[in-house]
Amino acid sequence: DDNPVATGNEANHLATLPEEEAVVAMMGLPRAGEITRAQLRIKESKEFKNTVDKLVQRANASIIIGTSSWKEQFSEALTASSGSDDPDEPPSCFDYVLHIVTLFWKIVFALIPPTDIGGGYVCFVVSIICIGIVTAVIGDVASHFGCTLGIKDSVTAIVFVALGTSIPGK
Numbered sequence: 001d002d003n004p005v006a007t008g009n010e011a012n013h014l015a016t017l018p019e020e021e022a023v024v025a026m027m028g029l030p031r032a033g034e035i036t037r038a039q040l041r042i043k044e045s046k047e048f049k050n051t052v053d054k055l056v057q058r059a060n061a062s063i064i065i066g067t068s069s070w071k072e073q074f075s076e077a078l079t080a081s082s083g084s085d086d087p088d089e090p091p092s093c094f095d096y097v098l099h100i101v102t103l104f105w106k107i108v109f110a111l112i113p114p115t116d117i118g119g120g121y122v123c124f125v126v127s128i129i130c131i132g133i134v135t136a137v138i139g140d141v142a143s144h145f146g147c148t149l150g151i152k153d154s155v156t157a158i159v160f161v162a163l164g165t166s167i168p169g170k
Contacts, residue, residue, distance in 0.1 A: 068114050077106035105134075 017025060080099035082089045091099070099106075112130060113122045138161065146156030 069116075070110075070114060073110040073112075073114065074107075077103075077110035 080091045080096050082091045083095050083098070109130060112126045115123045117123065142156050142161045143153060145160065146153055151159075
């Protein structure tokens with residue numbers, strides 16, 4: 001039987017069409033043919049395999065780098081580092097000034113547990129709490145700043161907070 005059987009709304013719609021249009025419409029409907037099986041051959045792409053292998057190696061390296069201990073975290077927080085990408089370059093005078101200015105926040109965030117504890121969940125929860133605290137502090141400081149200058153909170157939020165958090169780095 002070459003004519004497919006339409007069911008549901010298609011059958012009702014086809015019944016209202018003239019015979020010639022109904023035949024054309026029936027030809028467009030899906031139907032089972034003689035070929036009911038397909039054989040697929042999957043060929044390995046060396047280029048794709050190499051790309052995936054590199055990504056997996058990088059992911060494994062980032063997992064290893066991501067884990068640390070309390071000792072490492074506090075050591076990093078208390079050590080002034082250079083602002084450049086070269087780790088061998090000694091810190092400049094400006095780097096030391098920034099280190100002293102940000103030392104409080106470095107120590108606070110060094111209190112966040114390492115990712116080794118609790119499979120990273122403890123680190124995640126404590127990080128979210130710390131981000132909430134920092135957000136509250138920034139909001140209060142901005143509100144006091146705006147109040148001191150006699151600026152409405154909405155203007156302070158748009159001008160100082162939003163622009164201050166959106167300034168790109170290097």
